Amino acid sequence: MQRRTFLQGLAAAGALSGLPFGLAQAMTQTGSVSVESLPKLEGELTLYLGRGEGGLYENVLKAIEKRNPKLNLKVRRGGSAALANTIVAETKAGVKRADLFWAVDTGSIGVVTDAGAAKPLPNDLRSQLREDFQYPSWSPVTGRVRTLPYNTERVKPEQIPESVMALADSDLKVGWAPAYSSFQSFVTAMRILEGDKATKAWLKGINKHAKKYAGELGVVMGVERGEVDIGFANHYYTLRLKSGKPNANVALAYSKGDAGCLVNASGIVALSEGDLPVNFIRYLLSQEVQSYLAREAYEIPLVQGVEQPQGLASLSTLSPPEMDLRKLADLRPTLNLMREVGVL
């Protein structure tokens, strides 16, 4: 156990002294915890759930309910951004309806934390997460990384520049999906990190040797067919394609320290005080739920010690840029820039 984690464990020891030894021990350990050692959930909870990966988040909720028959879980579903705005409005009006908010994107989380609606999370819970993903008032659940899928027959890894900005000047034929929401978040990150001028120049440069696709799966498939050499896409499209077609001519490359390898996260916020919302979050960070989302949705577990989806480089070897992901919600200037350049 690392010294920092050990001290966090000591700090939490007072609060945990009334718990069974096994559970208390589990909660003072870093990394993933099995649901077997988690407290039973009893009482009423209202969760605002942003739309996610099809029915997978729903399956997680059903499993938690089945395991905790004394939990009365009420779920309100909607778009993450819309639910975040609702929470802010309810907070301003002094009406608290939700105990928890599980969003698919960090931007929506930022809206809620900025409004002061989030309750602080205990140290022992936060310390389960990878060090770069520990926050005082919200917990990441799973992540997704921007990647550069490339055609293994047409491109050698050494031909791919380490900087995504350098791709604008390369002679590689690029596939992209400018209308796609994930791509627009990536350009937003570039705008924040590199500035509008550099981003504009990059868009213009790429546009000269790019082929446009409707969505990012289309980009990955265009790469695999050899229509383009390389593309921009979230990691899971390639992993899912490879799971159905293991010999597909596509592999993943990653840029270094820039928007090209941005890691975005889904996350959860406790909006009420007390053990019940926090303990609910513990279930989402459990070994079983993290593994399930990694296995079924190819999402990246952000709890320490949980295996990543097969085919993805270890998160510790990636170098995502340092930035406040909550700023990705600022999409309007990005769209204006893309329209100005003529790629939208």
Add this chain to the structure above:
Amino acid sequence: MTTTLKKMGALVLASAVTFSMLSSQAFANGAIGDHVNNLHAHLGEYTEEVHWLEEKFGSVVDAYEAKDKSVKSDALIEYWEEVDFHSAIETQYVPIYASIWQGIYGVKMAIDEGKPVDAVRVEQENLNHALWQALGAVKLAAQYQKKGLVNKVQTTAKEPTTGPEVIDDIKTRLDRVVAKYAEQLHEVATTLVHDTYLQRFEGVEGDLIAKDAALVEDLEKDFNVTLPQAISKDTGVDAVRKVVESMQVKLDRARALLVEVEQSRKDVF
């Protein structure tokens, strides 16, 4: 259009329950109340309204034929929006609701363009056909409603929670795209396509990729290029409907794949 209407008539008989259940959401232009949740009690009223509409639409065409300069084609829309039957068919079977709008605009545009009266009468006949077919669909839905086989129309939409449910919801939304296009609300139709893609299809495409990546790519193109272009280029209701019908066939395949995925999925705990 006649062929399409015949096809829809067959579809009504075959799957009225399914369509009723799927469309039981708050989309109607009018208020949701007893007139849509207790259809059986209102069938007499609806039959009268269809007779009334047929007569009123006929009077507009008669006036046009008589070269009455005071004839206003906008009256066709006003008559249609006046009746409760409007909400009844909109909440029960959207494809025919779209055909009614298509028929109304068919007559209206033929008049506005000064076409020969015979051409206007053809459009009027199509419109009347759609109205009666709609009444048939509502009567059938009333029977199922009376037996408790369909959900009540709600004032708030219920979110689908499984992959197959999402696909069902997408198909209903696409029917609504045709209806809004037929209603000449092109921007609303385009927004609905984009929202359906972002809020629904993106959530299920992940599971589909491993099963049939080409199908997903095809549907991505339909959502982002083919359908929006059919609307923006104003290719006509039949052309937009054709794109939607083609997408719905692909979505049926997607639904079957998602059922397989759900069945093979391991438990969380």
